[in-house]
Amino acid sequence: MNRAKSTLEQWRIIQSVVDFGGYAQAAEKLNKSQSSLNHAVAKLQNQLGIQLLEVKGRKAYLTQQGEVLLRRSRHLTQTVDELEQLASNLGQGWEPNLTIAREIIYPMQFLVDALKAFWPDSRGTRVTVIDSVITGTQELIDNNIADIAICGIPAKGHIAEFLCESDLYLVCSPTHPLTQCGIVADETELAQHLQVVIKDTATEKSVDTGWLKSEQRWTVSNFHEAKNVLQSGIGFCWAPAYLVEDDISQGKLARLILKGSKSRKIALTLVIPNRDNQGPASKLLESLILLQHDIDQNKP
Structure with missing residues (x-):
């Protein structure tokens, strides 16, 4: 197995030098010495055999090769950051997956708007929306498939929150x-x-x-x-x-x-099938769905 010639830390340093406009500015932002940043970039260039930066005056500029590699490096560091964040979220009980059962007479735009609001804080949670009809929604609830259910007929054995009429x-x-x-x-x-x-x-x-x-x-x-x-x-x-x-x-x-x-007229309601074990991602998405219908859980 070939060992990598570079490290994520080296790529993060060169990204900072470019983003902040020079070694001095990056050193201040990263709380590191300017000499350590110079050394890290020089070592990276030596390891790769390519010049990534050139200094003109007090500012560092990317070479053509540097532009290509820096662009690819951002995807790499972002992926690692997301992976580490996901691990932290899972450790805190944040759900990696959520399944929503949607009775098909429920207007999809409400759900799309709620999911759009959920996206920035979703922390990598994958969402599956299952379109269901009549007793199909109840079956998804009974089989513990749905984390959130939007029902067109009353869900047996569950407390429901009225959303709207279709x-x-x-x-x-x-x-x-x-x-x-x-x-x-x-x-x-x-x-x-x-x-x-x-x-x-x-x-x-x-x-x-x-x-x-x-x-x-x-x-x-x-x-x-x-x-x-x-x-x-x-x-x-x-x-x-x-x-x-x-x-x-x-x-x-x-x-x-x-x-x-x-x-x-069909009354549509929201049900959380397993309220006792509801996780933080489900709670957030539930609140955002309710807000689509002007229902604030924090108000009596």
Whole structure:
């Protein structure tokens, strides 16, 4: 095995000399003697057989070769710094991984904004978001897969924090026969047409919920697939308002009003399945999700 000719400390020194504009300035910032920095850089250049710096007046400048190597060295030292920070975080109980179960009718933008705020302080934590449907979320909770769960139906045996309501619109293609009688449809008429539904993601004991009275059903995995089916002129579907409002305004989909039910409202809640063992990363991300809905855990 070949031994490295240089050390991380040498690269950090040369980075400091360049960043602070010279040996004297770097020595002051690093609390080292200027002669020790001169010696470290000279030794590095001798070991590599390449001149990295040249001094003009009182300032040190990178050579062309030095620019290339310094750029690569920054990636190296940053990676080591992150590795050491990660080790420290793990030692303090900071979770290396977090899994979020998201009921797919929960607007993803809320979660994206929370994760964006989480990123600067995430300390290398890897986040996995699992889209779940109906009892699939409960299954992820029961199987201890989810650290944070956003549920569309109440999670059995867990305290939940209300986040928001999701409006579900009844939609179909503008060319669908249901639109010919105006925007009003009744249950009897609706039941005679093909319904597009989203598959429950639970692997066991999945259940049907909502309005499912049509004998003819096509089941798909998500609402993006459902929209593709609808836009072909086939079927109707209950879909989250935030996913179909633009399609409705652009004339790609038509909204139907079912007598007695202008829209369906689903309460979305946040659950921490294992509150007693919740780690600091999970607590931070939970607070940031709640803030998306103007919920401050520190206020009564």
